[in-house]
Amino acid sequence: MGGRLVLLKSVLSSLPIYFLSFFKAPAGIREFNLSLLGKWSWRLLVDKEGLWFKVLVAKYGMTDGRITRRGRQASLWWQDLCDVRDGVDLSIGKWFENNISRKVGNGEGTLFWKDSWLEGGSLSTRFNRLFELALDKNIMVADMYRQEVGTLGVDVMDKWTWRPEPSIGYSVRSAYHLLTHLVPVTMATHNDVIWNKVVPLKIQSCAQEDVESPKLLITWLFAHKELSVEALVEKVKITSWWWLDIRKHDFDCASNSWQSNPLVLIATFVTASIQPCRV
Known part of the structure; x- marks a missing residue:
């Protein structure tokens, strides 16, 4: 009798773990971990x-048809799942949202x-x-169509599809394959290659606020092969000229002159004129 009672207690205590098995893999296998969260x-x-x-x-509530995030009040598992659902990780973007339809x-x-x-x-x-400007931001496709034309005349339920495998649906295998073939935007590496090696360290800290937005855009475009190397070099020239023109009131140089031979102008102006920023 005692053994049965111990077994019964063990089974009952394990039920939440079985049905709500919200565990993630070690951080070392990141793509597989994200694939599981994607499931x-x-x-x-x-x-x-x-x-x-x-x-x-029941725990987090719903807003506009989605379970709310609840910030730091939520469990770590739920925060990680919401990161995948909402595409918070900038290095891989909205990989889940972009591959469902x-x-x-x-x-x-279906929300219109x-x-x-x-x-x-x-x-x-x-x-x-x-x-x-829309008055009803949660209107359904059927309701919008009904207002303009009439009924859709289709007797089939709406459904979600997973673009990598439309006929099967989401699978950890297909998600893992997708994630391992994505080109991540590694900002630190690109900063080292494109920016930090050509600007003095103290100037970097002063310039960071002014050039952050164009720098992020240019880096993202280059990482996603939207820019050639030649176009990237031109973007760097334009952004550096823009930064100098904004920051230095005594900077008197036309954009086309700077783009044609920036190294000469850097030698004659930047080294002589720009004083190191205080830290």
Whole structure:
């Protein structure tokens, strides 16, 4: 009898771990870990009748059809899952959101503005100004269509699809393959190669605030092969000229002159004129 009681207690105490097994792999296998979290993000979309989903709704609540994040009050697992769902990691971007789409059937379960049901992402992202003007930001595709034309005339439920494997749906294997073939934007490495080696250290700290936005954009474009090496060099020239023109009132140099031979001008002006910033 005593052995049965111990076994029963062990089974009962293990049920939450089995049904709510929110564990992630060690940080050393990052892509596999993200793939597992992506599985839960996918289940947030397709398994809304599951016990685990109802537990999360009861704990964190819902806003606009999504379980809320709750910031630091949330568990580490939930924070990590929301990072994947919302695309918080800048080094790989919105890899999950960009690879899911809503296949519209009768349109009753698809948000017109917020769901990604057309190529290119959600309409709220693509047409932000129109979205801000919309009176009903949570209107369904069927309701919008009904207002303009009539019913869609389709008797098929809407469903989510996973672009790498549309016929199968999300799988850890396909997500892992996707993540291992993404080109990450490693900002520190690109900073070392493009910026930090050609600007004195003290000037870097003073210039950081002024050039951060264009630098991030240029680095992202280069990492995603949207810029050739030649175009990248031209971007660096333009941004450096812009920085000097803003920061130094006595800087008198036309943009075309700077772009044609910046090294000569650096030797004659920067070394002689720019004093090290105080730290």
